[in-house]
Amino acid sequence: MNKKIKDEDIKVILNSMDFDIPSEIDAKVNEMIYSENLPAGFFKKLLRTSNPFIKWVPAFASILLLITLGLIQLNRNAPERKPLSEIKIEYELKDKNIKIIWVKKENFLLRRLKK
Amino acid sequence: MTLPLFFAGEREITEKYSNKEVIISFNKFFIPEKKALYNFILKSVSFSEDSNDIYQNTALRAFKYFRKFDTSKRFKPWVFSIALNEIRKYFKNKIQSSDIHSIENSYEQIPDTQNRELAEAVYSAAYSLKNTEREIFFLFYDSGFNISEISEITGKTQGNIKVILSNARKRVKSFLGSKK
Incomplete structure (x- = not known):
């Protein structure tokens, strides 16, 4: 036997052994494929599992809904703060029964002029 | 306009590919490779007679999952990967049943x-x-x-x-x- 057997020799030796499929096996396979001799619900099962996207749809939808609600909540305008329109300070002199109320308004002068 | 299979719903898949169409399409891919597949199985299991069963299981399994096969890829490696799984299963069963020696030295089929x-x-x-x-x-x-x-x-x-x-x-x- 040749000790220095080459890769190509191995390929040739292996490929020289080429066998035909026994006709009865070939016929049996064809028969099983062509006939309905397949397990019951064969294609139904395949169809159910054929689209991996479908089973993730509910999860995607709920995640999308949560994200949308969160974004809406974040973007909702906070109630506008009204600018200070007046400053009111009260002094009370109890012993003289006097109460002084000092009110400062932005348009104080304007209103006085009008009066 | 047809939807890509990924987005197609169950009804669309059913309508697009009837059983007959699947068989025709499968045979178009399978027939050119079946001899090489059979030889690979036969040689991998030491020319054991069980190779016929393994080939049969491989062909049926390939047909069963053919709808999942991405036709943009090569069919031969895909179908050989199925055969390889069947061969592994066969050896696993043989080892479990301590029957591994029965598959050795079956060279009668080698031509003289x-x-x-x-x-x-x-x-x-x-x-x-x-x-x-x-x-x-x-x-x-x-x-x-x-x-x-x-x-x-x-x-x-x-x-x-x-x-x-x-x-x-x-x-x-x-x-x-x-x-x-």
């Missing part, structure tokens, strides 16, 4: 040619390899797949396959050398 002695030696060397080495050895030398296709079939990295193939080659050559 000038190369018979050498062929027997090469097959003996191949069967002395570990399971993974033997799988890759036959895929490379007998079925003629390249490293990237073997990687696709076995699910191993190309680097890993190169190492396994190199080890298998050394073992086979040393086995053949020792038989001198």
Whole structure:
């Protein structure tokens, strides 16, 4: 036997052994494929599992809904703060029964002029 | 306009591909490869008669999952990966049932040619390899797949396959050398 057997020799030796499929096996396979001799619900099962996207749809939808609600909540305008329109300070002199109320308004002068 | 299969609902798939169409399409892919597939199975299981059952199971399994097959990819590596799984299952069952010795040395089917002695030696060397080495050895030398296709079939990295193939080659050559 040749000790220095080459890769190509191995390929040739292996490929020289080429066998035909026994006709009865070939016929049996064809028969099983062509006939309905397949397990019951064969294609139904395949169809159910054929689209991996479908089973993730509910999860995607709920995640999308949560994200949308969160974004809406974040973007909702906070109630506008009204600018200070007046400053009111009260002094009370109890012993003289006097109460002084000092009110400062932005348009104080304007209103006085009008009066 | 047809939707890509990924987005198609169940009804669309049913309407698009009838059983007959699936069979015709499957045969278009399967028939050119079936002889190579049968030979790979036969040689991988030491010419055991069980190869017929394994071939049958492989063909039916391939047909069963054909709707999932991405036609933009090559059919041959895909169908060989199915065969490989069936072969692994076969060896697993044999080991579990302690029947592994019954599949050895079944060379009766090897034709009586000038190369018979050498062929027997090469097959003996191949069967002395570990399971993974033997799988890759036959895929490379007998079925003629390249490293990237073997990687696709076995699910191993190309680097890993190169190492396994190199080890298998050394073992086979040393086995053949020792038989001198």
